[in-house]
Amino acid sequence: MWQIQNTLFGLLPLLVLVWGLLTASHALLHKQDSKAAFGWIALCIILPVAGPILYLLFGINRVRSKAQRDYITKMNRDALDTLSMPPGKNFVPHAMIGQRLTRKGLTSCHEIQIYENGEALYPAMLEAIEQAEKRILLASYIFDSKKTGKSIAAALDRAQRRGVEVKVILDGLGEYMYVPRIGHTLKRLGIDFVRFNPISILPPSLNINMRNHRKMMIVDSKVGFTGGQNIGDHHLADAPENLHSVRDVHFSLTGQIVDELEWAFWKDWHYCTGDNQTLAFEGNHQLDLESETWTRLIVDGPNKDLDKLNHLILGQISAASKRVFIMTPYFLPTLDLMGALIAAELRGVEITVLLPRNNNIKLADWASRSIIRELLEADVDIRYIEGKFVHSKLLLIDDQYSLIGTANIDPRSLRLNYELAVEVFSADFNARMERYFLSFCKDAKPCTLSQLNSRSLPIRLRDSLAWLFSPYL
Secondary structure (H helix, E strand, C coil), X not given: CHHHHHHHHHHHHHHHHHHHHHHHHHHHHHCCCHHHHHHHHHHHHHCCCHHHHHHHHHHCCHHHHHHHHHCCCEEECCCCCCECCCCCCCCCCHHHHHHHHHCCCEEEEEEEEXXXXXXXXXXXXXXXXXXXXXXXXXXECCECCCHHHHHHHXXXXXXXXXXXXXXXXXXXCHHHHCCCCHHHHHHHXXXXXXXXXXXXXXXXXXXXXXXXXXXXXXXXXXXXXXECCCECHHHCCCCCCCCCCEECEEEEEEECHHHHHHHHHHHHHHHHHCCCCEEECCCCCCCCCCCCEXXXXXXXXXXXXXXXXXXXXXXXXXXCCCEEEEECCCECCCHHHHHHHHHHHHCCCEEEEEEECCXXXXXXXXXXXXXXXXXXXXXXXXXEECCCEECCCEEEECCCEEEEECCCECHHHHHHCEEEEEEEECHHHHHHHHHHHHHHHCCCXXXXXXXXXXXXXXXXXHHHHHHHCHHHC
């Protein structure tokens, strides 16, 4: 017995060394960032016991593996016609980038309405709900239980009472942003709803990642709403009693793009309900070759769609020849996106980035101030919007390309959340959104290197510490 114990004790250092080498090898094979790989390898070798434990807890990307394992709903959309290039149009090279990423061409769009803030959006949504005849599909990250949320819920209830099919997707974490949760109201009204990756204690499921950040409402397959606005009183920017109001922009679209939005909704719905069978989706619209506006839906998430939006934004900035206008509430770009912005600036492209001065997530704001130095050194124009928090997300490239949707330019949106965006190819829409952008830009205050350098040491340390957590903000 003593001999066995002595033998095991003698083998322990070897086992620890092998364990450290195995975890170091895993980091070497699976980490895409060389600095991160080197750091984990060094930690596993220097601390052969604690290093591998820390790597197993924090170093392995379980978000992507879990998402790829769980999100397996398949909905065939081959019946949805697309065009690589509409007749008489020239969207090269921008149209080719999204097509290579999605393997889908462009869809026609009849009209896009722009809604600034909740004062414009919610009446339009309520009117669409009241006029619905067949079906209402609604998904929102936040759906509050205050005045706005209750009015939408009541309208959905009236619709279902007159025979309209109503289905709602609530994000399992976003629902907890307001108490009492809106799910209680929907359940009491008998509205058919599901929770996306619900939060629970037993069995334990407390993951703050893999959230459904998509916002969309499709009514009778005729009109689709999407953009940055959630359903909540905080988007009523002009309400005097709203001390934490948010300025934002949202859109309604008609035409064949509505089929794409509906396909995205049903894909999430079947995932939430556990129906993983292969389904065929057939839309209700045909390609309109006379359309002046063309679009493409981009779905992004930590599953097989990982990095689509990051690659799309990177590609579009790299293809820009005149200008790049970016508007985002949270700006924590990846190193490759920063490189693309600097390269565009060097070749003479006008770059302007608009960020809110007053941010609702302070850690994200602090981390952003730590990372933008390299852009400022390259003379990229970064400006801060004064006053109320601006939650708008917008990318304008040259004269014909616009990207709208739900994603921010930060790791959470581009790697951890389920997001959607719509590429819009239209000179008219681009000009309309340029006016919206410039309305904020004219009063925004430029951020300079001297301002960045004038921060006190404690503030610089705070910002740098926040930057260390930027992959999870």
